[in-house]
Amino acid sequence: MMKNISIIGGGFSAWLIAAIFSKKRFSVNIFEGKSKNFGSQQIAPNGWLALNQIIDINNIKSSFEPLNAIHIKRINSEEILELLSNYELINNVEAYGSISRENLIKVLKNKALSNKNIKIFESTIDHIIPNELNKELVDSEGRVFKTDFVIGADGVDGVSRRFVVGSNKNINFKKIFRSVSVDNNPYNLTKRVLQILFHSQGYFVIYPTIIKNKKATNYIFVPSNNNFLPPQITSKSLLYLIPQNLNWITNFVPHDMNEKTSIFKKDVFLFGEAAFPTLPHLAQGGNQILEDAVFLKNFLENNDNLNEMVRTFIQKRTLKRNLISKKSEIVGQALNSQKLTKHIRDLLIQSKGKDMIDNIINQVWAS
Ligand SMILES: Cc1cc2nc3c(=O)[nH]c(=O)nc-3n(C[C@H](O)[C@H](O)[C@H](O)COP(=O)(O)OP(=O)(O)OC[C@H]3O[C@@H](n4cnc5c(N)ncnc54)[C@H](O)[C@@H]3O)c2cc1C
Missing domain, CATH: 3.50.50.60 (FAD/NAD(P)-binding domain)
Known part of the structure; x- marks a missing residue:
């Protein structure tokens, strides 16, 4: 039977x-x-290769938003973005992106x-x-x-x-916040780029995506402790990227297992x-x-x-x-560094950021 x-x-x-x-x-x-x-979520080359063995990938290509670069920046105390490292994905362009x-x-x-x-x-x-x-x-x-x-x-x-x-x-569960914007401004500012932005209370991950056939931007805010909420941005220039009207949804993710x-x-x-x-x-x-x-x-x-x-x-x-x-x-501990260690983190990313990203993704993205 x-x-x-x-x-x-x-x-x-x-x-x-x-x-x-x-x-x-x-x-x-x-x-x-x-x-x-x-x-949305990021599909890395290992995931894309796997997905290709399960479905006809052509059914999903139109809602796949490719990512060509990873930029790591710091939001300073005046809410101005300072670039720490920009990493261009030369070999993986076809297979790294986001999908709703x-x-x-x-x-x-x-x-x-x-x-x-x-x-x-x-x-x-x-x-x-x-x-x-x-x-x-x-x-x-x-x-x-x-x-x-x-x-x-x-x-x-x-x-x-x-x-x-x-x-x-x-x-233990850690709070993580997610949001999506369908405004044109953030989409145009993030097109093809995944941005990691360090803030004094945590870090943002921002990347473009396609949701319900519309160009959109996906936001994640990872607070450095469970008491912090996504920070309210006030500087005009940064508001183009992180608008104030974002509707944040709280997720609880496993932590310290x-x-x-x-x-x-x-x-x-x-x-x-x-x-x-x-x-x-x-x-x-x-x-x-x-x-x-x-x-x-x-x-x-x-x-x-x-x-x-x-x-x-x-x-x-x-x-x-x-x-x-x-x-x-x-990686989470490093990204969420506080006090003195965050300065060391930023210095390391400035001087060795490309090698660090290379090392991480080459190992993790290999199938
Ligand atoms: C902030 C964040 C960002 C992420 N980004 C990425 C990324 O970029 N790339 C990536 O690869 N992964 C990413 N992930 C991980 C990815 O989202 C998860 O691995 C994936 O969603 C897990 O799916 P799941 O179906 O196993 O679990 P879940 O998404 O938790 O789904 C469980 C489902 O089971 C249902 N359910 C629960 N209890 C019952 C019940 N008793 N009876 C019937 N149904 C039930 C729920 O309603 C739910 O639909 C991210 C996760 C988070 C939190």
């Missing part, structure tokens, strides 16, 4: 894994929950839904019951769904991670952010999830054994995932 796979989650990883299982020899139920997929999450998910969803064996439920799963023979999922309305295998793609704070890991109590856990228990396999919570400082969370998906896709080409799939995945992917998490944490 055809095995039933249940995917919990309606975000990027859920639809990505659904696309992988489409056309394979399984029936798939996907429980979408109340998905909110806001803003909504659009990316739409394309993955279309791919997944080309499978006749997939059913979507707009349902939030509250309980996972691991019986001897099968698993049962209970949603918030008390409906029960029987399944053979569960893929938990419901994020760092979802029911799947709590089931597999036990609790989230070892994870002093845990070593599994990603699999009783036929519940964690995927995406649920499996490997990753700080966003290297913008690799989604890119690594794409690499994970390609790994699973290649495995499933020749083998339907799901337990073996999980075992091979853990053996081959965990090391890289942990390394990226560690690197992301270190």
Whole structure:
């Protein structure tokens, strides 16, 4: 009999894994929950290469905004921008850019839904019951769904991670703010360039994107501590780049993860952010999830054994995932330097910025 796979989650990883299982020899139920997929994310060459193996890349090219350079600047006390380093991406121009999450998910969803064996439920799963023979999922309305295998793609704070890991109590959460502007001014100022701007209370990451077919600018503000809000800019020239009317959305991202856990228990396999919570400082969370998906896709080409799939995945992917998490944490600490160390950081970026970026991206962007 055809095995039933249940995917919990309606975000990027859920639809990505659904696309992988489409056309394979399984029936798939996907429980979408109340998905909110806001803003854009960077696709790096490793992610682009992986995405190319999952979907027809031509379906997404028109909403891909290429990035050709990374500029690092400091906002001084008079709110004037001082350039610390500008890095031109000579070799990676074709494959580094930004893409709206909504659009990316739409394309993955279309791919997944080309499978006749997939059913979507707009349902939030509250309980996972691991019986001897099968698993049962209970949603918030008390409906029960029987399944053979569960893929938990419901994020760092979802029911799947709590089931597999036990609790989230070892994870501290850090506040990060996101916003989007569809004004022309910031888009024209950021075209083709990703900007990292140091401020006394944290740092901004600003880059152009395309949202709902409109030119837009994506903003992230990472405060150096959870009490800081995105700063109100007053200088006229800087307001062109960071307008005052931005509507900031607060996200909580995992931080200080002093845990070593599994990603699999009783036929519940964690995927995406649920499996490997990753700080966003290297913008690799989604890119690594794409690499994970390609790994699973290649495995499933020749083998339907799901337990073996999980075992091979853990053996081959965990090391890289942990390394990226560690690197992301270190980069975050450097970007968020305060007091004396921030002067050292700025001096280092001024003198060695290009080499530093080269070193980081050459290692991380390699597939
Ligand atoms: C500020 C920031 C910037 C980032 N920038 C980048 C970037 O530039 N490049 C990059 O590659 N990555 C980036 N990332 C990482 C990337 O966004 C994540 O890796 C990716 O969104 C993770 O997707 P996910 O589907 O695993 O988890 P989530 O996005 O958390 O999605 C989980 C989904 O599960 C649903 N859900 C939860 N509980 C249930 C339930 N009980 N039942 C049913 N559904 C449920 C939720 O509604 C949600 O839709 C960034 C992250 C942040 C926070």
